[in-house]
Amino acid sequence: MSLDPDLDSMRAQGHLAVDLLVDWLAELPRAPVARMPDARWLAQLVGEPLPTAPGSVEDSMRHFMTELMPFATLVNHPRFFAYIPCPGSYVGALGALLAAGTNLFTGSWLGGAVAAQLEEQVLEWVREALALPIGFRGVITSGGSLANLSGLAAARARVAEADWNRTTVYVSQATHHSVAKAARLLGITGDRVRNIPVDAGQRMVPEPLRAAIAADRLSGRVPMLVCGTLGTTTTGAIDPLDAMVEVCRAEGVWLHVDGAYGAAMALLPESRDALRALEAADSITLDPHKWLYAPFECGCFLTRHLDALRRAFAADGDYMQDIPPDEINMFQRGPELSRGNRALKLWLLIRAAGIDALRQAIRDDLALCRLAHDLLAADPRVRIVSPPQMSIFCFTLNAGEAAAQRLMRAVLDDGYLMLSSSRVAGEYVLRWCVLNHRTTAADIRNSVARLSDLIDQHEG
Ligand SMILES: Cc1ncc(COP(=O)(O)O)c(C=O)c1O
Numbered sequence: 001m002s003l004d005p006d007l008d009s010m011r012a013q014g015h016l017a018v019d020l021l022v023d024w025l026a027e028l029p030r031a032p033v034a035r036m037p038d039a040r041w042l043a044q045l046v047g048e049p050l051p052t053a054p055g056s057v058e059d060s061m062r063h064f065m066t067e068l069m070p071f072a073t074l075v076n077h078p079r080f081f082a083y084i085p086c087p088g089s090y091v092g093a094l095g096a097l098l099a100a101g102t103n104l105f106t107g108s109w110l111g112g113a114v115a116a117q118l119e120e121q122v123l124e125w126v127r128e129a130l131a132l133p134i135g136f137r138g139v140i141t142s143g144g145s146l147a148n149l150s151g152l153a154a155a156r157a158r159v160a161e162a163d164w165n166r167t168t169v170y171v172s173q174a175t176h177h178s179v180a181k182a183a184r185l186l187g188i189t190g191d192r193v194r195n196i197p198v199d200a201g202q203r204m205v206p207e208p209l210r211a212a213i214a215a216d217r218l219s220g221r222v223p224m225l226v227c228g229t230l231g232t233t234t235t236g237a238i239d240p241l242d243a244m245v246e247v248c249r250a251e252g253v254w255l256h257v258d259g260a261y262g263a264a265m266a267l268l269p270e271s272r273d274a275l276r277a278l279e280a281a282d283s284i285t286l287d288p289h290k291w292l293y294a295p296f297e298c299g300c301f302l303t304r305h306l307d308a309l310r311r312a313f314a315a316d317g318d319y320m321q322d323i324p325p326d327e328i329n330m331f332q333r334g335p336e337l338s339r340g341n342r343a344l345k346l347w348l349l350i351r352a353a354g355i356d357a358l359r360q361a362i363r364d365d366l367a368l369c370r371l372a373h374d375l376l377a378a379d380p381r382v383r384i385v386s387p388p389q390m391s392i393f394c395f396t397l398n399a400g401e402a403a404a405q406r407l408m409r410a411v412l413d414d415g416y417l418m419l420s421s422s423r424v425a426g427e428y429v430l431r432w433c434v435l436n437h438r439t440t441a442a443d444i445r446n447s448v449a450r451l452s453d454l455i456d457q458h459e460g
Pocket of ligand 1: 176229231
């Protein structure tokens, strides 16, 4: 029994899915951004008995779009300025549709050479767009967290197995939590994850890094990996990568650069000089599902040591004996065997837009962030804590932390725009991150005006 409908129904259902999506995208700017439904109420709304008999595909799709989506928080909304927005793109979604529909296996060459080659090609485009040297290769992951895990796993593959329980990793308090999590998954726990101090700009300080590595070596530890961040999550700070390259080279330690958010800046020729050190990294994370506008589950891991990545994830089995071992086998570059064609959404987007349009979209985000910053900085009730280094700035209220917390709550309840909060050097701040090709200057101006009204109501 086939679960596929007849051909005419397939077409009609597909057209309906696209119509629903396009109608929804057309309304997106008018929808509220943030919605905080009560958990029990939501469980009731979504809850239903296990369907045992056939149902209408059309009705179910409509049900999802009209009954459930109105309660979703929309990270692709033009006024979603919280965390690191993930706007996706329509063409990227079409790529995801084709990838799901063709369902190519992307784990091995034998199972899916076309998809494997496509993934290699997309990674090569990303390498070229970042002006990295030839030879950086890797894998498309579900996102930055898994790309960072890939960096640690590859770095560890270069350490003798007998030393694995003595390896150390160097991060700062501004490093994304996925790095410490990855270390923990690899059995690198406790004080083997060293927290190196940051300066007032949230950048790792090179001298304590050098000293920590030297001290660890003296005490019989095996310094394995330093994680530098190109665009920290809270403020968009850039660690001093040049100095970190120097330390890592001198000490023979792997330098991983987490550019999940900010490595996209290196696409801009005007930023490249400042980011030249990227070329000397051992591995890099960049998330196309963030600042390259691909839909979710599109993270890039690139390394100059593909051999180490392959050693980290080497796997075998009698049932694999027909697979040509030296071709592109993505199961040798990550923990998954079965995996979909993650590259297609980015492949289609890059082909459709061209890399120059993506560069311009990044520039537009930078300019809109600057506009939001300048408008808010002119408000005497507001104090900027961290000005834009990329497309994020952080601020607080002169009325103090309690007022800033009330404002954050009010922003969430109001739903017109969405911000998030964090801490900079211990101080509670609100963050504003612009990262969306759909955001306009009017969105920024209207959001600042709305925020100003909310400050009126909640400052005192
Ligand atoms: C700097 C940085 N690294 C890693 C990650 C994790 O990426 P993902 O959410 O795609 O796993 C993030 C997420 O925002 C990030 O900002």
